[in-house]
Amino acid sequence: MVGMTQKDNIIEVQNVTFTYNEAERPALHDVSLSVQRGSWTAIIGHNGSGKSTLARLLNGLLVPDDEKSKIYIDGIELTDDTVWQIRNDIGIVFQNPDNQFVGATVEDDVAFGMENRGVSRAEMQEVVQRVVADVRMTDFIKSEPARLSGGQKQRVAIAGIIAIKPKIIILDESTSMLDPEGKKDVLDLIRRVKEQNDLTVVSITHDIEEASEADDIIILNDGEIVQxxxxxxxxxxxxxxxxMGLEVPFINQLIAQLRANGIDVPLAVTNESELTDYLWKLNSNM
Ligand SMILES: Nc1ncnc2c1ncn2[C@@H]1O[C@H](COP(=O)(O)OP(=O)(O)OP(=O)(O)O)[C@@H](O)[C@H]1O
Ligand SMILES: [Mg+2]
Incomplete structure (x- = not known):
């Protein structure tokens, strides 16, 4: 069938350039990338490389410099006419959980996005109960968001997003302010929500171990894609x-060190169990 061999890209970015007001140079320069539907894509790059700018362009919070810059979300070009529709398709979870609450209670907050989209009262109540249960916050449904822990706040933010049934969730350093347990908890939740709802996840992260579990990685450096x-x-x-000023996962550092020391670890070896197997065999051949 025509089209079957083509990759199914839910995000297509073509030649996007963006400059902040009065900035001397563009924050993003001629960036092209694609994200496959249903994938988990990590975007990494040092501070100021343009990651958050890219996230804000994707849902139309920022507008590119010129006509050459094109963004397509699920096949629809992002324009003045489609921006509201596209914002329903993309939910962004930001870094600081405190800056994303508008409601006085967890349930109000989760309902907020739906109120803005004209969902009926009855449906809204049902959805709020369901998504709050999904993120395991039912016991806190009447609580004030400000009183929750960082991880709980992020879970509530995620509930508000899944209530709107987006196709894409962008995590912009969403776990960077959490302790290791909270971080794991939120990532596990996103993985589960992703599977249940056929979501595409774009995760902007400094956490190299998290990036190493992604399907694809995009490296940004000074506003350009390097790899x-x-x-x-x-x-x-x-x-x-x-x-690029980035960290390499421990296992890859170890492999590189072994190679530098004359142990010819094959390219096929990329994770801990493969390396252990290889070293065992090497050892038993000596
Ligand atoms: N509101 C703004 N006005 C002017 N310049 C900005 C603004 N926001 C970001 N910039 C600049 O644009 C560039 C890209 O910033 P951006 O926030 O996208 O980077 P980032 O990769 O998300 O960094 P970080 O890892 O620190 O979050 C940087 O040089 C930054 O200083
Ligand atoms: Mg950022």
């Missing part, structure tokens, strides 16, 4: 990652 690929492809390039 895209699977975690396997990306993290083999230890030198490049280093040059």
């Amino acid at each position: 895209t690929g699977t975690p396997k492809e990306i993290f083999q390039q230890v030198e490049l990652i280093d040059r």
Whole structure:
């Protein structure tokens, strides 16, 4: 069938350039990328590389510099006419959980997005109960968001987003202010929600171990894309990652060190169990 061999990209960004008012240089310069439907894509890059700017362009909070810049979300070009429709398709969870609450209670807050979209009262109540249960916050449904822990706040923010049934969730450093347990909790929740709702996840993150679990990785540097690929492809390039001011997962650092010391670890070895197997065999051949 025609089209079957084509990749099914839910996000297409073509030649996007964006400059903040009065900035000397663009925050993003001629950026093109695509994100496959149903994937988990990590965007990494050092501070100021343009990651959050990209997120804000994707849902039309910022508008590119010129006509050459094109953004397509689920096949629809982002324009003045489609921006409201597209905002229903993309939910963004930000870094600081405190800056994303508008409601006096958890249930009010979760309902807020739906109120703005003209959902009926009865449906709204049903959906709020369901999504609050999904994020395991039912016991706190009448609580004031300000009184919750960081992880709980992020879970409430996520509930508000899934209530609107987006196709894409963007996490902009959403777990960076959480302790390891809260971080794991929120990521597990996103994984579960993603599977249940056929979501595409774009995760902007400094957490290299999280990025290594993504399907695809995009590296931004000074407003440009320097590399895209699977975690396997990306993290083999230890030198490049280093040059970008980023960290390499421990296992890839170890493999690079072994190679530098004359142990010829094959390229196919990219994770802990493969490395353990290889080293065992190597040892038993000595
Ligand atoms: N509101 C703004 N006005 C002017 N310049 C901005 C604004 N927001 C960001 N910038 C600049 O645009 C560039 C890209 O910033 P952006 O916030 O997109 O980077 P980032 O990759 O998200 O960084 P971080 O990892 O620190 O969150 C930086 O040079 C930044 O200083
Ligand atoms: Mg940012």
